[in-house]
Amino acid sequence: MHSPSLAAVLWDMDGTLVDTEPYWMAAETPLVESFGGTWSHEQALGLVGLGLEDSARIFQDAGVRMGVREIIDHLTDEVMRQLAVTGVPFRPGARELLRDLRDRGIKTALVTMSMRRMATTVVDLIDFDAFDVVIAGDDATRPKPFPDPYLQACEVLGVAPSQTVAIEDSPNGLRSAVASGASVIGVPLMVSLAGAGAHTIWESLEGRTAADVEAFHVARLARGAARA
Incomplete structure (x- = not known):
C-alpha cells in the first residue's frame, strides 16, 4: 500500500525518463x-x-x-x-523507479512536449505496463511552461494536482509542473535548474524508490500545512 496523499507520479520524458x-x-x-x-x-x-x-x-x-x-x-x-x-536510453534509475511505482499501485502519467507518435514509440519499448496516461505535445492545450499539460494529465487520471509528484529535468518543465500545483522533483541533466522553482533537487534517480517519492511528498505537504 502507498500513502493516500500520493495519488500519482507525473513524468517528463525527454531528459527525465530517457536521455534523448x-x-x-x-x-x-x-x-x-x-x-x-x-x-x-x-x-x-x-x-x-x-x-x-x-x-x-x-x-x-x-x-x-x-x-x-x-x-x-x-x-x-x-x-x-x-x-x-x-534503443531507449533510460536515465540511470528511471526505469527502476517507474517499475517500483507501478508495483506499489501508484498511478503514473507521461507528460511530454514530444509528439504522441514518438511518446508512443518510447512507451511501447518499455517491457511493462508503464503509464496510465500519456499527454503529448500534440495533446496539450498550451505547451510547457504553461501548466496545461500537467493539469490535463491530472484530469484524465482523476486526481488533484496536490496529490501528485512531478519529475522534470528542465526549467520550462519545472515551471509547468510547479504552476499546476504538483510537488516537483528536479533531476538536472543538461541545463541548470537554479531558480526554476523545484521543491527539491535529486542529482540522479539511481537508487531512488517509490518510498523516497512518497516521503518527499508527505514532507512537502507537512511543510505547507505548518506554514498555513
Missing part, C-alpha cells in the same frame, strides 16, 4: 546548416523543455525555410530514427 536530448541536438544542427545557417550548443540548450511549436519558430528565425509542422515532423522523424538504431 543529445538526439534532438544531433537532428537540429544539420537542419539549420542545410539552409545555410549556424546553430550553437547554447542555442540548442535554450530549447530544452520548450514546446515543439515554439522551438520550430526559433528554427524559422534561424533561417530554416520550412513550416512549423514540417520542422516538427522532420525533427521527430530524425529522433525516432536514432531511437530505432540505439
